[in-house]
Amino acid sequence: MLDKIGIAKRIAxxxxxGYYVNLGIGIPTLVANYVDQNISVEFQSxxxxxxxxxxxxxxxxxxxxxxAGKQTITTLPxxxxxxxxxxxxxxxxxxxxxxxxxxxxxxxxxxxxxWKIPGKMVKGMGGAMDLVASAENxxxxxxxxxRTGASKLLxxxxxxxxxxxxxxxxxxxxxxxxxxxxxxxxLERAPGVSVQQIINATEGTLIVDxxxxxxxx
Amino acid sequence: MILKTVSDVQQALKGVENGMTFMLGGFGLxxxxxxAIAELxxxxxxxxxxxxxxxxxxxxxxxLLLQKHQIKKMISSYVGENAEFERQMLSGELxxxxxxxxxxxxxxxxxxxxxxxxYTPAGYGTEVAEGKEVREFNGKMYVLExxxxxxxxxxxxxxxxxxxxxxxxxxxxxxxxxxxxxxKITVAEVEELVPxxxxxxxxxxxxxxxxQRIFEGSKYEKRIEQLTVRTDHNP
Numbered sequence: 001m002l003d004k005i006g007i008a009k010r011i012a013x014x015x016x017x018g019y020y021v022n023l024g025i026g027i028p029t030l031v032a033n034y035v036d037q038n039i040s041v042e043f044q045s046x047x048x049x050x051x052x053x054x055x056x057x058x059x060x061x062x063x064x065x066x067x068a069g070k071q072t073i074t075t076l077p078x079x080x081x082x083x084x085x086x087x088x089x090x091x092x093x094x095x096x097x098x099x100x101x102x103x104x105x106x107x108x109x110x111x112x113x114x115w116k117i118p119g120k121m122v123k124g125m126g127g128a129m130d131l132v133a134s135a136e137n138x139x140x141x142x143x144x145x146x147r148t149g150a151s152k153l154l155x156x157x158x159x160x161x162x163x164x165x166x167x168x169x170x171x172x173x174x175x176x177x178x179x180x181x182x183x184x185x186x187l188e189r190a191p192g193v194s195v196q197q198i199i200n201a202t203e204g205t206l207i208v209d210x211x212x213x214x215x216x217x
Numbered sequence: 218m219i220l221k222t223v224s225d226v227q228q229a230l231k232g233v234e235n236g237m238t239f240m241l242g243g244f245g246l247x248x249x250x251x252x253a254i255a256e257l258x259x260x261x262x263x264x265x266x267x268x269x270x271x272x273x274x275x276x277x278x279x280x281l282l283l284q285k286h287q288i289k290k291m292i293s294s295y296v297g298e299n300a301e302f303e304r305q306m307l308s309g310e311l312x313x314x315x316x317x318x319x320x321x322x323x324x325x326x327x328x329x330x331x332x333x334x335x336y337t338p339a340g341y342g343t344e345v346a347e348g349k350e351v352r353e354f355n356g357k358m359y360v361l362e363x364x365x366x367x368x369x370x371x372x373x374x375x376x377x378x379x380x381x382x383x384x385x386x387x388x389x390x391x392x393x394x395x396x397x398x399x400x401k402i403t404v405a406e407v408e409e410l411v412p413x414x415x416x417x418x419x420x421x422x423x424x425x426x427x428x429q430r431i432f433e434g435s436k437y438e439k440r441i442e443q444l445t446v447r448t449d450h451n452p
Contacts, residue, residue, distance in 0.1 A: 083422075
């Protein structure tokens with residue numbers, strides 16, 4: 001079974017040379033730490049920066065340079081700053097190659113819910129609806145089940161949707177799963193996790209071929 | 218040269234009244250018009266509608282206006298860092314319209330640019346699209362979103378000149394440029410106000426035509442919401 005860092009490490013392998021990547025808050029943010037050092041990748045943050053670097057050293061932080069999680073950051077050589085309209089032109093116009101974000105629920109049809117629990121939690125969608133409506137390549141990073149043990153990979157989402165039919169791939173603590181037009185397809189098992197465990201933790205339709213390889217991290 | 222300079226924040230906010238709609242720049246606490254917000258608190262205007270990506274934190278930014286119950290309606294994309302906001306929203310004291318972030322920016326830009334509405338894919342198939350016209354273009358579904366109408370835009374820039382030309386710094390730019398000229402009156406506050414001719418025309422982010430009033434604010438607090446640093450051991 002993977003922890004959050006394990007999920008981030010596995011997703012980092014999906015990042016290819018020449019990609020512009022938007023990372024959501026939470027596990028997705030960690031992905032930047034594990035991308036192959038030998039490839040060229042630029043990270044976009046929707047508040048208006050392309051070419052994000054590491055966090056600043058103490059005392060070098062600048063209140064005017066933050067990421068979408070409102071964390072202080074630095075920029076790399078070649079970085080650029082821009083306004084929100086330009087930022088979402090990059091996103092809506094499909095100039096960003098890969099979007100990685102968290103989710104509360106994903107349906108077997110690729111619907112995603114991650115912004116609201118009616119009556120309990122309403123933080124807002126931020127840029128997530130724009131991202132999922134436009135991105136061609138969306139990977140969801142999340143735990144396979146919620147805190148009560150219920151599956152987050154469902155036939156149909158129960159929470160208000162963020163987008164419909166948009167998720168392509170899901171990396172959880174248990175598995176790597178592709179969203180196909182026939183439902184979830186199991187691609188890889190996490191180390192030490194059996195196919196049966198994944199079947200048990202998945203409420204939606206799960207297509208399981210013979211010989212599901214253990215993922216390499 | 219048409220000069221836009223006013224002497225202080227009091228002059229800059231002349232004409233602000235109860236019940237008006239305001240656009241306020243900023244992302245989180247980054248690039249917010251601190252001086253205009255403080256003056257709105259002092260003026261005590263009530264029943265206002267605020268269009269701003271976030272709602273500040275409990276004791277800074279738009280949170281200051283929320284504390285005094287001056288805001289009737291908030292239009293934002295993300296309101297997660299403000300307990301008082303959540304309390305007022307869940308109790309029904311505060312009306313809230315949540316809008317996808319890119320749509321929010323574009324609804325400001327549409328107002329700035331003379332577009333009554335536009336189609337966007339964001340929110341299609343979700344409750345954001347409820348009651349709105351949807352239409353298919355090239356096999357994909359889009360939602361019709363309308364431009365905002367607003368009385369004042371309050372923006373914050375790094376440098377400006379007396380003609381109202383603006384230059385922003387870092388990610389403090391965010392929503393500020395698309396709100397310039399998107400309301401009847403745009404008020405720009407800057408950290409450094411210089412005479413005309415001192416800014417390089419090649420480096421202007423927002424031309425002064427979009428600005429009606431500009432003033433220099435002093436002692437910007439620029440509070441950091443999430444201070445994150447690294448050490449050599451934790452790259």
